Amino acid sequence: MRMDDQYAEQIPVFADILLAKSRINGQIRATPVLSDPQFNEKLGCEIWLKCENLQRTGAFKFRGASNALAVLAENGVDGDVATHSSGNHGAALALAAAVQKRRSWIVMPNNSVKTKVEAVRRNGGEIIFCQPTQQDREQGLEKLLDKGCIPIPPYEHVDIISGQGTAVVELAEQCPDLDVVLTPVGGGGLICGSAIAARALISDVTVIGAEPEGAADTALSLEQGKRVDHFDVDTIADGLRAIVGGMNFQIIQQTVDRVITVSDARIIEAMALVWQYFRMLIEPSSATVIAAIMASPGDFSGRRVGAIISGGNVDLECLPFNQ
């Protein structure tokens, strides 16, 4: 579906996701899908975790970044790349750039999770810290662009969304006949790519987003029928603090059935549950999907749910739950 609006030239379609998949297949990890009968029984539905926490750089973001840089290379565009990121997109871009022997510059909020800061550094990214506001992040990036860096946006771009959508292409192969595809909602890159892929591949699928109450700008925007561009953000889910992108919001309006909001307490409970049943540490942003099932069981009861576990980059020394 091409949409007739200001973003018409840029909105991804399913073919873009398939192209992305062919570009990045050798570079990304085809992540496993895990399920557990006891966990299913506890939550009242059949849950398949698509483990992007086990993706290279510990998050799905490596898919989008790899695709965006593959497109640059295809087009013969040389030069340093830059972005702003709370961490996962930054680490992903740093590694995708390093693979191509490019330099990368990442503007990061000074309250970023330490694990994510170190991942950016380990992958060869140069970090510029900023205040943790959307405005400061964007200003930091502007300065880099003035110096000639190529911007690789974290979520509002056809190549990024298409790359993120490849996770659902894999998921639909690994786990046929899903009733529901469920992803976190932050800037909207993951849910948009997922929704486009899911609608193309899975008949009668329901696409649901999970958003922290403390960063529920997308749920509020859907309610108001119009994107809000400010929200007083307060959530443990550090990866979901961004405001949904303008194009992303349009795609969400047209392809996503529902966004469920969840409390931080529920997110922490969900992190603990996944640790107990799967021995995986997932980051709070990822845990929103499990929290959504707990918060709104009627949407999932007895159904076959593919849930994207978006990342696993947590700070080990300050886990928010006791085992």
Add this chain to the structure above:
Amino acid sequence: MRMDDQYAEQIPVFADILLAKSRINGQIRATPVLSDPQFNEKLGCEIWLKCENLQRTGAFKFRGASNALAVLAENGVDGDVATHSSGNHGAALALAAAVQKRRSWIVMPNNSVKTKVEAVRRNGGEIIFCQPTQQDREQGLEKLLDKGCIPIPPYEHVDIISGQGTAVVELAEQCPDLDVVLTPVGGGGLICGSAIAARALISDVTVIGAEPEGAADTALSLEQGKRVDHFDVDTIADGLRAIVGGMNFQIIQQTVDRVITVSDARIIEAMALVWQYFRMLIEPSSATVIAAIMASPGDFSGRRVGAIISGGNVDLECLPFNQ
């Protein structure tokens, strides 16, 4: 190969492993195999992690316990089951018993990892704590057997070894043409099953064990050509503190090429590396395999190595490394 000795009736052959696989396939999780180019580059070989840390109950032990209880059920044997275990076999037995609506009793050393104690409880096992010596573990179990419980030994049993061997059957399918199969060595259940499966399925394979220096009874036994039955154990690898089983040692002598010993410092370094590159927390016992590659790179250089990551049951509040 049936061996002509005191254990001749009990020693597993490859057919036992295939039978085990057909019995437990619906109950165990086919665990993923992960690889990472940066990690490979750092360690100088091509490593495929068989992620039994993502097995149900967080360890490969669920394979052997499931097989042993399936055999009981096939033979119409009712009744409570019992074992001694530092934790992973206990949690595995508890869950395998719960699936069959049996009660289970687990003798555990009073210094067991908290995560493992809680896993046994969550899976419905009854715990009897004992002093952390082999003698006390065995005495605790004797008392349970006197009460009529059926013993399910942790490693020295044909059904247990056969169950553990199923991980390598999967691995050989998931990742063909391995040069080396590498597993931790504790009581010997995993390495024996792995070696029997590997020798049957992979031509010219080298089978290597990894053992902590502070529990190197198997390496010492191989050196002396005779099983030592005492070792002053001192290692962080809580899952490998048992003395190798008598039958297990015989199988190891005949099927394993080498056992490499590793220091606790190296084990901790390996845990941190796996966290950095894979965002998986693996227990110290599992990290011995990566530590062995670091300690003895010449055995692995340029080769294609399948490494069994045996478990992921760590105490989050006392991780031995900084990220």
